[in-house]
Amino acid sequence: MSLTVLKLGGSVITDKDRADTLDGETLGKVSDAIGDATVDDLVLVHGGGSFGHHHASEHGVSKTTGSSDIDAVTDIHGAMKTLNNFVLSRLHDRGIPAVPVHPFSAAVRDATASLTLPTSQIETMLEEGFVPVLHGDVVAHEGEGVTVVSGDELVVSVARHLDADRVGFCSTVPGVLDENDDVIPEITAYEAVADVLGESESTDVTGGMAGKVRSLLELGASASIFSPDDVSSFLDGETPGTRIDAAGERTD
Numbered sequence: 222m223s224l225t226v227l228k229l230g231g232s233v234i235t236d237k238d239r240a241d242t243l244d245g246e247t248l249g250k251v252s253d254a255i256g257d258a259t260v261d262d263l264v265l266v267h268g269g270g271s272f273g274h275h276h277a278s279e280h281g282v283s284k285t286t287g288s289s290d291i292d293a294v295t296d297i298h299g300a301m302k303t304l305n306n307f308v309l310s311r312l313h314d315r316g317i318p319a320v321p322v323h324p325f326s327a328a329v330r331d332a333t334a335s336l337t338l339p340t341s342q343i344e345t346m347l348e349e350g351f352v353p354v355l356h357g358d359v360v361a362h363e364g365e366g367v368t369v370v371s372g373d374e375l376v377v378s379v380a381r382h383l384d385a386d387r388v389g390f391c392s393t394v395p396g397v398l399d400e401n402d403d404v405i406p407e408i409t410a411y412e413a414v415a416d417v418l419g420e421s422e423s424t425d426v427t428g429g430m431a432g433k434v435r436s437l438l439e440l441g442a443s444a445s446i447f448s449p450d451d452v453s454s455f456l457d458g459e460t461p462g463t464r465i466d467a468a469g470e471r472t473d
């Protein structure tokens with residue numbers, strides 16, 4: 222069986238400039254594309270958008286700056302569970318057997334900020350015919366309380382541990398854009414594109430496009446970044462948008 226890991230960007234499924242607001246139309250469109258696709262095993266991961274990033278920013282929590290304030294934990298994790306419920310419900314409407322995986326209950330960062338995410342429950346969910354849906358979240362972090370874990374990190378971790386065959390990132394942009402706003406077809410090294418990579422245009426505590434490309438280069442397998450219009454073609458086996466091929470970049 223072939224495994225596909227697909228991330229739905231938080232900017233895609235929410236109105237990232239209005240707190241706790243869903244982009245129901247785009248979420249519906251992307252859910253249609255997933256419902257119509259014929260893929261073997263599928264793991265979905267979604268980002269925080271105006272749910273997670275807004276609350277993380279209010280509480281000053283990021284991937285590196287933590288908090289032990291229980292209100293920070295419940296606000297950020299609670300907002301992400303609410304968003305996850307919206308995503309699950311749209312997928313269920315299309316007959317997709319989506320089940321939640323909340324990283325806060327499973328993952329951990331050690332004192333060096335290295336992330337551990339158990340995946341045996343995800344493997345069994347797949348074997349039993351479910352579509353696991355993870356999301357950016359807070360995680361317990363040794364010495365920091367909790368810090369944010371981005372959906373991008375979760376994709377890398379799941380894809381690596383389960384040896385994914387295909388990895389895709391659906392973002393608001395048609396791919397990584399160069400200085401003329403043209404899609405860069407392939408990226409093999411960070412330095413080659415560092416000058417054009419920026420942060421997200423909206424509230425984002427996890428690094429925007431620069432963070433995404435960095436995470437993907439660490440993956441050590443090829444991945445694609447594309448827009449919601451290209452979800453169907455990606456799930457059909459094509460490589461739309463920008464292909465990130467990190468062969469040789471992996472450091473561990």
Ligand SMILES: Nc1ncnc2c1ncn2[C@@H]1O[C@H](COP(=O)(O)OP(=O)(O)OP(=O)(O)O)[C@@H](O)[C@H]1O
Nearest residue numbers: 230231232268270392397398417419421422429430
């Ligand atoms: N060179 C670039 N090419 C494309 N997008 C870029 C570039 N530099 C910065 N960006 C910004 O990065 C954004 C994509 O990153 P962002 O983190 O918002 O993605 P996402 O995965 O959709 O959202 P989230 O992190 O909430 O899950 C684009 O919307 C754009 O504003």
Ligand SMILES: C=C(C)CCOP(=O)(O)O
Nearest residue numbers: 268269273357371372427
């Ligand atoms: C801000 C939170 C809680 C999740 C961030 O996940 P991302 O949007 O994938 O970077």
